Amino acid sequence: MKIAILIYDGITALDAVGPYDLLNRVPGTDIRFVAKEKRSVRTGNGALGLVADYALSDVDTADVLLVPGGSKGLAEAIHDPAYQDWIRDIDKTTQWTTSVCSGALFLGAAGLLEGRRATTHWRAAHGLAKYGATYVGERYVHDGKFVTAAGVSAGIDMALYLVEQIEGREIAQAVQLSAEYVPQPPFPPVSAAAASGHLKEMVTKLAV
Amino acid sequence: MKIAILIYDGITALDAVGPYDLLNRVPGTDIRFVAKEKRSVRTGNGALGLVADYALSDVDTADVLLVPGGSKGLAEAIHDPAYQDWIRDIDKTTQWTTSVCSGALFLGAAGLLEGRRATTHWRAAHGLAKYGATYVGERYVHDGKFVTAAGVSAGIDMALYLVEQIEGREIAQAVQLSAEYVPQPPFPPVSAAAASGHLKEMVTKLAV
Numbered sequence: 001m002k003i004a005i006l007i008y009d010g011i012t013a014l015d016a017v018g019p020y021d022l023l024n025r026v027p028g029t030d031i032r033f034v035a036k037e038k039r040s041v042r043t044g045n046g047a048l049g050l051v052a053d054y055a056l057s058d059v060d061t062a063d064v065l066l067v068p069g070g071s072k073g074l075a076e077a078i079h080d081p082a083y084q085d086w087i088r089d090i091d092k093t094t095q096w097t098t099s100v101c102s103g104a105l106f107l108g109a110a111g112l113l114e115g116r117r118a119t120t121h122w123r124a125a126h127g128l129a130k131y132g133a134t135y136v137g138e139r140y141v142h143d144g145k146f147v148t149a150a151g152v153s154a155g156i157d158m159a160l161y162l163v164e165q166i167e168g169r170e171i172a173q174a175v176q177l178s179a180e181y182v183p184q185p186p187f188p189p190v191s192a193a194a195a196s197g198h199l200k201e202m203v204t205k206l207a208v
Numbered sequence: 209m210k211i212a213i214l215i216y217d218g219i220t221a222l223d224a225v226g227p228y229d230l231l232n233r234v235p236g237t238d239i240r241f242v243a244k245e246k247r248s249v250r251t252g253n254g255a256l257g258l259v260a261d262y263a264l265s266d267v268d269t270a271d272v273l274l275v276p277g278g279s280k281g282l283a284e285a286i287h288d289p290a291y292q293d294w295i296r297d298i299d300k301t302t303q304w305t306t307s308v309c310s311g312a313l314f315l316g317a318a319g320l321l322e323g324r325r326a327t328t329h330w331r332a333a334h335g336l337a338k339y340g341a342t343y344v345g346e347r348y349v350h351d352g353k354f355v356t357a358a359g360v361s362a363g364i365d366m367a368l369y370l371v372e373q374i375e376g377r378e379i380a381q382a383v384q385l386s387a388e389y390v391p392q393p394p395f396p397p398v399s400a401a402a403a404s405g406h407l408k409e410m411v412t413k414l415a416v
Contacts, residue, residue: 012229013228013229013232014225014226014228017221017225017226018222018225018226020221020222020255020256021220021221021222021225021252022222024252024253024255024256024415024416025414025415025416027413027414028415030255031255031256032255033255040248040257043229044229044232045232047228047232047239047240047241048225048228048239048241048258049248049261050256050257050258051256051257053257101388121388150388151386151387151388152229152386152388152389153364153387153388153389153391156361157391157393157394160393160394160395164395169395170407170410171410172394173395173398173407173410174411174413174414175414176393176395176397177400177403177407177408178359178360178414178416179361180309180329180359180360180361180362180400181360181361181391181397182361182362182397182398183364183391183393183397185364185365185368185389186365186368186372187372187380187384189384189389189390189391190381190385190390192385192388195385199378199381199382200385202378202379202381202382203385203386205235205382206234206382206383206386207232207233207234207235207237208232208233208386
């Protein structure tokens with residue numbers, strides 16, 4: 001199973017690395033990190049670099065395409081014809097085309113979500129409509145061969161779903177146990193739908 | 209808040225990047241990825257490189273030290289005096305010394321867990337006793353200034369706990385909402401304690 005993960009400057013590291021770390025446990029996967037050029041990109045506010053071993057021009061097929069979201073530079077990147085053309089070309093070859101967080105906007109800008117149900121980070125939800133997609137406030141949304149995940153950490157749940165779809169539940173459960181994914185945050189999670197306006201406002205003041 | 213994250217070849221990417229991505233959202237954090245030399249290291253089975261902007265010799269203090277776990281090469285690395293000396297030296301300067309997954313074995317080998325309660329990946333649990341630590345099968349374990357997390361994904365929960373300890377619950381909740389950490393795996397999680405022997409055996413056959 002050949003998996004291509006698109007990375008770019010400003011990417012949210014966990015969007016890419018959550019799914020990578022789980023999918024990478026499945027025997028027989030070949031995961032390639034792909035950027036505009038073959039070099040490292042900087043994540044978030046720049047504290048970590050991820051290495052792209054492949055340039056866009058090096059990869060022309062994939063069984064699974066995964067497009068992570070990002071913050072800085074995202075609005076510009078999603079309208080870059082180089083990304084749009086590559087995403088469209090790879091999508092023609094995939095069995096699954098997927099995104100995490102605001103990565104859904106890349107798929108939308110490439111014209112792939114027209115008429116589809118999809119999800120994204122709650123703060124990017126308004127952005128899907130302009131690409132003809134209907135935002136669904138679920139953890140991940142499966143429509144045809146497209147699976148889009150909500151914000152950041154939702155990519156982990158989506159990756160398990162993908163492994164289940166591709167390899168069956170038993171392998172997916174083994175991956176889950178291998179990554180010891182038995183979430184126990186120190187306080188109960190609050191969904192965007194249930195969050196107070198005050199808490200949402202605090203999110204806008206965080207560093208990334 | 210100065211945070212040093214140790215990385216090395218064979219590291220489990222999510223062990224480092226889960227906590228990084230959350231801690232990085234806290235205003236005023238300065239996160240430094242540190243490796244033996246200032247270069248990129250390869251994660252897991254090698255499909256992804258993480259860039260270390262700092263060599264061990266570049267960093268001599270930190271408020272928070274985080275040591276992620278790994279697979280290949282771990283047994284050798286934890287006994288490398290270069291890592292042991294650096295970990296001991298940095299620990300003398302920290303407010304918090306933390307690990308994720310088999311990263312606890314680094315802390316143990318450096319002599320820091322003697323007489324302490326700690327946790328690690330369930331598959332590495334037997335390794336703690338030789339360093340005088342008592343394994344506790346919890347999501348994360350706080351003993352003194354040491355916080356150790358269970359396997360891989362547990363670093364995310366531990367990071368939220370750390371943010372709560374350092375910045376208070378409200379900031380931690382904003383970080384959680386920012387990363388949309390409302391876990392919903394497609395099937396119920398199974399803890400190592402509850403997993404069947406068959407499922408545990410399957411984990412040993414995964415690719416990483």
